[in-house]
Amino acid sequence: xxxxxxxxxxxxxxxxxxxxxxxxxxxxxxxxxxxxxxxxxxxxxxxxxxxxxxxxxxxxxxxxxxxxxxxxxxxxxxxxxxxxxxxxxxxxxxxxxxxxxxxxxxxxxxxxxxx
Amino acid sequence: xxxxxxxxxxxxxxxxxxxxxxxxxxxxxxxxxxxxxxxxxxxxxxxxxxxxxxxxxxxxxxxxxxxxxxxxxxxxxxxxxxxxxxxxxxxxxxxxxxxxxxxxxxxxxxxxx
Numbered sequence: 159x160x161x162x163x164x165x166x167x168x169x170x171x172x173x174x175x176x177x178x179x180x181x182x183x184x185x186x187x188x189x190x191x192x193x194x195x196x197x198x199x200x201x202x203x204x205x206x207x208x209x210x211x212x213x214x215x216x217x218x219x220x221x222x223x224x225x226x227x228x229x230x231x232x233x234x235x236x237x238x239x240x241x242x243x244x245x246x247x248x249x250x251x252x253x254x255x256x257x258x259x260x261x262x263x264x265x266x267x268x269x270x271x272x273x
Numbered sequence: 274x275x276x277x278x279x280x281x282x283x284x285x286x287x288x289x290x291x292x293x294x295x296x297x298x299x300x301x302x303x304x305x306x307x308x309x310x311x312x313x314x315x316x317x318x319x320x321x322x323x324x325x326x327x328x329x330x331x332x333x334x335x336x337x338x339x340x341x342x343x344x345x346x347x348x349x350x351x352x353x354x355x356x357x358x359x360x361x362x363x364x365x366x367x368x369x370x371x372x373x374x375x376x377x378x379x380x381x382x383x384x385x386x
Contacts, residue, residue, distance in 0.1 A: 200376030200378060202376070216373075264309075264319075267316050
């Protein structure tokens with residue numbers, strides 16, 4: 159079946175602009191996760207959803223970052239007033255359900271470049 | 274394209290040899306561990322996982338070993354192939370409602386022909 163998909167695959171924006179990144183999880187997966195990966199580093203957790211609600215947003219770096227999942231499927235990560243330091247690959251993952259031992263399957267990521 | 278292997282430890286092995294990638298994890302309360310493979314320009318791909326009540330688990334050509342005493346995880350890849358070239362990350366999940374994974378620094382595995 160189809161895996162996790164993310165759009166756009168690449169996004170170039172200017173400092174101060176607003177961006178939205180979209181994630182389509184694997185069909186039927188109830189848990190959805192966002193991570194950020196800087197060059198040469200491992201992914202860093204941002205936020206995860208169980209259904210429509212954000213179960214843990216402890217990884218969001220500041221209040222410029224926000225994510226929604228209004229219908230419990232597709233999620234959008236929103237970044238306001240982008241800064242050059244926001245440049246990274248933003249990865250989305252999903253799992254069948256919430257739980258520490260549930261395998262998370264990753265999408266290809268959105269490469270964000272803030273000029 | 275970008276290189277996810279930039280600045281990462283590198284392990285170079287001959288094609289057909291076995292490779293061992295090591296990882297030290299940070300949280301003694303972690304109860305689930307995963308190895309991911311990441312090729313350049315792609316997202317992490319699940320390889321194998323292990324729960325804290327086990328010390329060894331085998332898959333196809335891969336084996337994961339867990340030593341909770343020293344908080345050490347290793348991934349063994351048998352008979353390496355060119356397609357095994359990638360960056361390998363270990364990840365841990367401490368559970369307790371915090372289901373976000375914590376990733377290690379990664380190791381860049383290079384298979385020499």
